Amino acid sequence: MPELPEVETIVRDLAPSLVGRSLKNPRLFKRNVLREVTPRRLLGALRNHKIVDLHRRAKHIVMLLDSDLRIVIQLRMSGTLLLARGKPDQDEQRYRVLQAEIGRGTRLVYRDVRRLGTINLLDEKAWNAYTERLGPEPLSEEFDPDQFSKRLRGTKVAIKKALMDQRRVVGVGNIYANEALYRARIDPSLRTDKLNRSAKHRLYEEVRAVLNEAIDARGTTLKDYRTGTGERGSFQGILQVYGRGGEPCLACGSTLATTHAIDGRATTFCWRCQGIKR
DNA sequence: ACGAGGTCCTGCGAGC
DNA sequence: TGCTCGCAGGACCTCG
Numbered sequence: 001m002p003e004l005p006e007v008e009t010i011v012r013d014l015a016p017s018l019v020g021r022s023l024k025n026p027r028l029f030k031r032n033v034l035r036e037v038t039p040r041r042l043l044g045a046l047r048n049h050k051i052v053d054l055h056r057r058a059k060h061i062v063m064l065l066d067s068d069l070r071i072v073i074q075l076r077m078s079g080t081l082l083l084a085r086g087k088p089d090q091d092e093q094r095y096r097v098l099q100a101e102i103g104r105g106t107r108l109v110y111r112d113v114r115r116l117g118t119i120n121l122l123d124e125k126a127w128n129a130y131t132e133r134l135g136p137e138p139l140s141e142e143f144d145p146d147q148f149s150k151r152l153r154g155t156k157v158a159i160k161k162a163l164m165d166q167r168r169v170v171g172v173g174n175i176y177a178n179e180a181l182y183r184a185r186i187d188p189s190l191r192t193d194k195l196n197r198s199a200k201h202r203l204y205e206e207v208r209a210v211l212n213e214a215i216d217a218r219g220t221t222l223k224d225y226r227t228g229t230g231e232r233g234s235f236q237g238i239l240q241v242y243g244r245g246g247e248p249c250l251a252c253g254s255t256l257a258t259t260h261a262i263d264g265r266a267t268t269f270c271w272r273c274q275g276i277k278r
Numbered sequence: 279a280c281g282a283g284g285t286c287c288t289g290c291g292a293g294c
Numbered sequence: 295t296g297c298t299c300g301c302a303g304g305a306c307c308t309c310g
Contacts, residue, residue, distance in 0.1 A: 002303070032286085059304080076304045078288080095288095114287045116304070157280070166305080173303060222303070223289090242303095264283080266302080 002075040002140070004171030005214035006225050006233065007056050009244060013228025014108070015054045017083060018063070022050045023100035023108065029168055030097045030115055033079075037121040045069055045121055046100055058134050058170035068124040073110065078224040079117030081110050113224055135169045138207055148204040152192050156264045161189035162209070172207060174265050175220055175242045180206040181269070182241040187276045188267050213238070241268040249273055 002010075026046040028039050049065035056062070059080060063071040073081060074150030084092060085106050098110040098119065110119070122130065134153055136143050151168045152159075162168055163177045172180070181188045184202040186195070195203070219225055219233030222243070227233060236243075240250055247269040259266045270278060 006303090074304085076286095077302075112287090112301090113289070114280055118305090155279080163305090175303065220303085225303080260301095263281090265304095 002079065002219070002225055003059060003173035003176050003214075004200040004211050005077065005176070005217075005235070006219035007059050007061060007171075008215050009219045010055045010228040010235065011054055011061055014083065015262075016082065017102060018051050018054050018107070018108065020050065020052070021102055023047070023102060026098070028098050029114075031116055033097050033110075033112060033117055033119050035118050035120045037119070042071070042098075042121055045071065057131055058137070059173070062127075063101040070122055070124075070127055072120045072122055074118045074132075075112070076114075076116040076118065079110065079112040080224060080226045081108070082226055082230045083107070084109050084230065118150070133167060135165075135167055138171055139211060143208075145201050145204045148207075149197070149200050152195065152200060155192045158189045159190055159192045159203070160267060161184060161263045162192040163203070164263075164265075169207070171211065175222075175239070176207070176210050176214065176255050178242045178266075178268055179210045179240060180273060183210060185273050185275065187274050188269055189253075189262055189276075200207065200229050241270070242266075244268060245265055 023046050026043045028043060031039055034042060045065060049067055051063055052066045053064040059074065061073040083106055092109060092111060095111040095113050096109055097112050097115065099107050101107050105145060136147060148169065152162055155162055160177050160181060163172050164174065180203060184204040186199050186203060214220060214235040217235035217238060218227050220235040221232035222236055225233060241256055244256050245268045247256055249256055252270065252272050254270055254272045256270055258266055258269055260266060269276060
């Protein structure tokens with residue numbers, strides 16, 4: 001679930017407690033989230049190095065250590081990284097994947113119900129090679145409508161699928177793709193090469209607006225997502241289309257529809273506002 | 279270059 | 295109550 005706003009919220013919450021610190025007693029409970037790295041190497045890196053920076057790139061949490069190594073966490077569907085104190089509750093015990101102590105009775109916990117998330121340990125070269133394949137950050141200052149337009153070139157896939165393609169632009173997943181397309185009044189199934197200049201410009205604006213608003217609301221909690229301090233986000237109460245199939249459109253009152261025709265993912269839209277032929 | 283579909287996982291609600 | 299099925303925020307792969 002976590003998309004850009006959720007990952008950004010977690011990183012902002014955790015950075016003050018983690019940067020400049022080293023972790024103690026790291027423990028790995030489930031090993032199938034590890035990709036290229038072995039448990040031994042991961043735990044060794046956590047044990048022996050201070051955290052010098054924590055930031056977000058795309059939907060990844062990047063923890064830079066005081067070597068050229070970084071621990072890269074991709075939360076995917078149900079991963080969450082948070083600080084916990086006191087006795088771990090049942091859920092934590094059941095779903096924790098990795099944890100480490102940061103002192104004063106506080107621990108850093110990576111929990112993941114479905115364990116589709118991934119943890120990697122990459123040196124600078126491997127990280128650069130990886131991140132170069134990803135698209136630009138939609139909230140960066142350099143990201144302008146022109147760059148967005150260029151990124152959408154050369155494909156006939158549905159605009160919703162292109163928007164979620166992390167090689168074109170990063171950070172947008174199913175929830176915010178639905179929201180941005182609705183807000184920009186664009187048919188999610190429209191071929192990307194058929195979007196006119198004005199539609200692309202509206203989409204650019206709405207992608208940025210919805211991501212910023214979701215960050216302000218500390219993310220969308222449908223089920224598993226928690227902020228870095230273990231709380232629920234609040235954007236789920238502000239969603240206009242996602243999860244509202246069968247309910248009235250907030251703008252025109254038409255009944256919102258849900259389809260799985262685009263890439264097999266739930267797409268909810270308004271026939272009238274998004275100009276879709278029945 | 280594209281769409282379709284499978285894969286990694288567990289939980290949950292619907293339907294019987 | 296208990297079962298089976300399909301679906302859930304993501305990203306990767308193969309096949310035709």
